[in-house]
Amino acid sequence: MARTHDVAVVGAGPAGLAAAVEAAEAGLDVALVDGAAQPGGQYWRHYDERHARPDDRDGHHGWPVFTGLRERLRAERSAGRVRYLPGRQVYLVTRDEAGAFTLRTTASLGEPEADAAGEVTARTLILCTGGYDRQLPVPGWDLPGVMTAGGVQALLKGHRVLAGRRAVVAGTGPFLLPVATGLARAGASVEAVAEANGTLGWLRDPVGAASVPGKAVEAAQYAALMARHRIPYRTRTVVTRILGQDRVEAVRISRVDRDGRPAGPVKEIAADLVALGWGFTPSLELALMLGADTRKDVDGSLVVAVDGFQRSSVEGVYVAGEATGVGGAVLATQEGRLSALALARSLGRPAVPGRMGRLRAAIGRGRRFAAAMHRTYAVPSAWTEWLEERTLVCRCEEVSYGDLRRAHDDLGAHDPRTLKMLARPGMGWCQGRVCGFATAGIAACLNRRETTAEDLRPLSTRSLAAPVTLGELAALDRSRDAQDDQ
């Protein structure tokens, strides 16, 4: 029987790395499970370290923070206090009568396999599952050459591959800037950044600037890079259509009003790459599987509700980073540290006086800043007006906006749950990860009301957090039978 760890940390991005090393340094026996082959998460994604080049760190923020955490992780691993399982994705988490959690994992990179080697048992959990680009459908967004902004960034940073030569970066939020400047630095011509909202308003936002001063410096650096690469930054502008036969050939952009309604001249721009991002969607599968309470955050995404010590509503389950509300890597790292310190204290380890207090104050400032950012870079309320009958909403099951409208108008699907049952958005391979936010928004809009947490929840819940083989499921049954026999 595998050992029962004090804590299993899921995710080795900024929050998970910080949580794992803090917990281990506090004397806890830690398991760290991560889907990638090497630590860093999406934020510190970098080329395979076995083939590293010095310039792999270019364009990375907080790189010394990462290398510091990585070094501490190495030390804790060699001291035997951290069992690190890279390349494993947790697909199921359960809890036994004694309260111990079991994580079932599957190989995320290599061949799918049906074995129990990747099973992890722990008394407590720290979930640091991060997030991914939030998407809004637009006509033509399923053409090859259209990618998520994060995907374009991942290709560059993780694989040294430029996804196109003439790029348009569109959506909303500060993340569009590193993507655009990264592309330009790698040699692409960035024809435009189409930002749906007003300006770099957070620079002038008194709450935001006062909360985290370093962010203003970061913004100024990006502004300078944008100018150096002569990248046009078009505010209150959205991509209303992506054109092309079997791949992207051009985009149509339009000025919009405050609510996102097209209000100005339309312009066509030739492009072979479109990078889209509308903020981020937190990954909540595991927290929802355990029944943790959730809420709708300022940015409209569903997040896990936590208290001032990163505790979820489920006993023994802590959550840190984007899953508790999108706020960036600095905040995620602080939350990861706090969750580990709070957990260590609850397990009777001595606490350093003042440390948690200082972290909690910093997290409070970070949250206020994040909220100011979310208000500045909101999803435009009238975004569904860009949709046409044939626009795909669910890319997996090929469900169009017209299909959703008919399910609503003719079949009486008035809530996302019923819409999902009747029209099948979110029922395919990705299980609603890509279209969930949009489907919830469309359902609310068809009923002339705001999206609620209840709209988002059925599209964020998945029976398994990753596709697995029947062999793996059969192995589960066998282990359950064995338990019953005892």
Add this chain to the structure above:
Amino acid sequence: MTHRMTFRGAAVPAEPGQSVGAALVAAGILDWRTTRRAGRPRGLFCGIGVCFDCLITIDGVPDRRACLVPAADGMRLGDSPQDHLAEDGSARDSRDASQGGGRGEDA
């Protein structure tokens, strides 16, 4: 040393450390499967293992995520010319059942 792979018979090079999907994009190949209903081309979209748009058959194993699988020397990519989801019923069934996709999990 550069890996040599093939995509439907054509040579595709890859640098050690790159994913299959990254190598295909670097070779100018943007799509490698078609959708079940409309037959639309699909390649990389999210690039980080979330969206499953980039599914590909690798060395005869269907439904691998091209964005995640590391490139390796001698890999045969995208063997089936049609959308393998439609063709390979067994592979599709096993995955669908395990996702609870057809069961109406929210009922």
